[in-house]
Amino acid sequence: MTSLLVAPNPLPLLAFGVTVLAVLATGFARRRPGATARTIAATGLVVAAARSCDPGAMGLGAGWTPLFVAGALPFLALLPSAGEVAPALIASSVLGMAVLAWARHLFALFLGLELMSLPLYLLLARQSRERRTLEAALKYFFSGSLAAGLFLMGMALLYVSTGSFSLDQAVPARPAAQLALVLMGCAPLFKLAAFPLHFWLPDAYDAASPELASFMSTSVKAAGALMLLKLSVALGPDSYLTWILPAVGAATMTVANLLALRQDSLHRVLAYSSMAHAGTLILLAGTGGEGALSATAVYLWIYLFMNAGAWLVLRAGGLRRVSDLRGLSARRPILALLWAVVILSLAGIPPTGGFFAKLLVFLAALQADKPWAAAALALNGLLALGYYARLVREAFLEAAPKEAPAAETEPPRLVPILVCVCALGALWLGLWAPAAVGVEAWLK
Amino acid sequence: MALTLLWTVPMAAGLAVWLLAPRRARRAALGLSLAILAYAVWIALPFSRGEGNLRLAELPGPLSEGLIHYFFAVDSLSLSLIWLTALLHPLCVLAAWSEDRPSAYWASFFFLEGGLFGVFTAQNLFYFYAFWDFVLIPMFFIIGLWGSENRRAAAVKFLLYTFLGSMALLAGLVALPVLHHRMTGIWTWDVPGLIATPVGATPAGRWIFAALALGFAVKIPLWPLHNWLPDAHTEAPAGGSVMLAGVMLKMGVYGFLRVILPLFPEISRAAFPIFGALGVINILYGALCAMAQTDLKRLIAFTSISHLGFCVAGLFTLTPEGLTGSALQLINHGISTGGLFLLVGMLYSRAHTRRLDAFGELAGRAPRLAVFFAVILLSSIGLPGLNGFVGELLTLAGLARVRLGLAALGACGTVLAAAYGIPTYQRVFFGPCAAGSVSERVSDLDWRESLALAVLCAFALGLGLFPGPLLRFLTPAVALW
DSSP, X not given: OGGGGOOOOSHHHHHHHHHXXXXXXXXXOSSOHHHHHHHXXXXXXXXXXXXXXXXXXXTTTGGGHHHHHHHHHHHHHTSOSSSOSHHHHHHHHHHHHHHHHHOOBHHHHHHHHHHHHHHHHHHHHTSOSOHHHHHHHHHHHHHHHHHHHHXXXXXHHHXXXXXXXXXXXXXXXXXXXXXXXXXXXXXXXXXXXXXXSOTTHHHHHHHSOHHHXXXXXXXXXXXXXXXXXXXXXXXXXXXXXXXXXXXXXXXXXXXXXXXXXXXXXXXXXXXXXXXXXXXXXXXXXXXXXXXXXXXXXXXXXXXXXXXXXXHHHHHXXXXXXXXXXXXXXXXXXXXXXXXXXXXXXXXXXXXXXXXXXXXXXXXXXXXXXXXXXXXXXXXXXXXXXXXXXXXXXXXXXXXXXXXXXXXXXXXXXXXXXXXXXXXXXXXXXHHHHHXXXXXXXXXX | OHHHHHHHHHHHHHHHHHHSOHHHHHHHHHHHHHXXXXXXXXXTGGGGGSOSSSOSOBOSSOTTSOSSOOOBOOOHHHHHHHHHHHHHHHHHHHHTTTOSSHHHHXXXXXXXXXXXXXXXXXXXXXXXXXXXXXXXXXXXXHHHHHSOTXXXXXXXXXXXXXXXXXXXXXXXXXXXXHHHHHHHSXXXXXXXXXXXXXXXXXXXXXXXHHHHHHHHHHHTTOTTSOTHXXXXXXXXXXXXXXXXXXXXXXXXXXXXXXXXXXXXXXXXXXXXXXXXXXXXXXXXXXXXXHHTOOBHHHHHHHHHHHHHHHHHHHHHTTSHHHHHHHHHHHHHHHHHHHHHHHHHHHHHHHHSOOBGGGOOOHHHHOHHHHHHHHHHHHHXXXXXXXXXXXXXXXXXXXXXXXXXXXXXXXXXXXXXXXXXXXXXXIIIIISOOOTTOGGGGOOOOOHHHHHHHHHHHHHHHHHHHOOHHHHHHHGGGGOOO
């Protein structure tokens, strides 16, 4: 299993670093530094991701960076072009994720984690000067710091018990070493908002703009899943993570789906929806084996499209509360249709990609001999449809209110295009992926 | 290719109708649905020449090539259900000609039809399940957008309740190949590859059986999982009720016949006491509830529960009579209950009420309506000479061979059917009618509505007098005894 951590070519990682430096250098530009920084960041990240992708095998390394960059692109593209430091922050955060992907050493892993997280706190705090935004950012910062602290503690404990900081060696089955990995595992679980480490999530997503929330729930969650997989691979297939993780995952999605049922803010509904999907990913990571890696990667790619699509619909329609959806099908029929596609995909209804993703998790859980996990998945599929059906019902079946919700500002023209790309991507992955992917090959 | 076209053409037709102007959408819907009917009949032509039971197969490679594997085929059971679907669709268009927002409405019907064709032809369980779940979406919108007052709640209830069954079904369907692989070393999700799988003999096999049965039972619906049906039917528009009762409920029985009985013959045999009893409970409970209804559509919804009880009880007997009777009952029920929902839809579109006691003296006002209603209702009750009788008789005969007591109880259902059917007819068509009641607004049928009902009556009479050809046609597909 440790062969999955083979050292990737370091050059693309350098390209990520150079991109960050170049973006920082645009601060000296005289004219329109914001727009220049945005362009350089987007180009640099795409080129670096393209250089590092390895078709055929995502493994546990550089192959993940296109996923991180794809999640960041809508956010970058929708930044206002006035002078901003946001492009540099986004680029550094993605650089942190790339470091995570390349990391084979615990210090590198820690460096990547912090490089990814710190810009996020700033990005969230810069959303507005409102009190609740600052509160959310502070909450996010404190819980993230706690996670980092636990990670460091775990590192120290591991060094004490094995004398090494390398992820390449199998961790011995000594209690201290295993405890060390559990402590380190808390860091990605914080990022994925696993129950009971999720309390920062609804506030943070509620305070964030849809684009930022989309970045946080796609790229950052993908990085968290990657980190979790690296740790669980290091721990070996027989460790007790193989029952802790599915249990945590099942609890996470159940709690998230129950909480989502009674929300009025669309941001909170989607926040809990992303927590539920993260729970599914954690469960999947706990099923172990190479199959879990491939399935997680496919799941994340599908999730990227459907989740980003849902957030971008909020941006396109200026929607904030669930009741804002009323009459959407009459006001903006095409937007409503795309909304239905991404929501049904999140709910896992065929023929969308979400269904295939859900099916993969079912298969992995049953193949790993965990029928109770499959039962939890089935129950949660039903619970989740409870609020997804509400989102579709509000948009299509409820009569339009007298006055349409006042859109604060006209969204950029790019937003509808991005929504189309995401919704069609979610649909296309559902039609194409099942036939193209040889599922049984993963289920060793 | 022929079968791929069978499900893709309705989908494409749906998209086309959706984009048409409302004025043209109705005609286009009628024309396209008739064309699909013609195509569904046409694909059966090479059927008589083939070998074996699954005759019109589309196989891109060897049978057990992989898990998710594009494998579609038809046998006589699927073909009969495909014909039923394709027949009911144009009749819905004819009978509900004046439905508002016709482009989107009829487009939903085409998506529904395509999905149903997929369910009835898929031989790989991945595709089977994908289509199984997909059909919920058009039906959700048909109920939620075109239904009557409580349509929104009914649509959500329909979606969530049937999704409960779907989730159980999915868990069972996924566990099946995993265990099959563990025991045989072969990854397959194809129904022919899984027939009489060794999984059935293990304790886990019983759980899989239970999960699958739960999934299918919600769809039929089998007591005590029937709660979603009356609401969905009452609130759905006429065409939606026709497709829901006429075809979508059949998916459950089809699932039992296609998946559960062939894959788990031993457990099915052992489970007869449970499912025989549940089937008989369905018959009696549905009939008794129907007697208590004051809403015409709710009444018919409960008769639907009652009639499908015959199917379930019949197929678990695993006798030739029970199985063929049950398959025949599927088709018969589609014709008679589909017809009843069309008729009630016509009454509702004229009187804007479904209350039984609002009507009276309709026989004089609408003689054609009265005649068609009588024929379809009697076929639903099971009058000898009409189609309903044959299926019920055969399933009861099968039941009697295995457990005489259950058959006797089930036979009471036919008596109860007369007890709710005849008084209803008497009330609506010959009952007293106060001056100024809604009955005065009821005009007789126009030619479109008459045509739709005449076709159904012709089938009711034809299948009642000459059930032999269809029975012989269906038998090889359900020869599981």
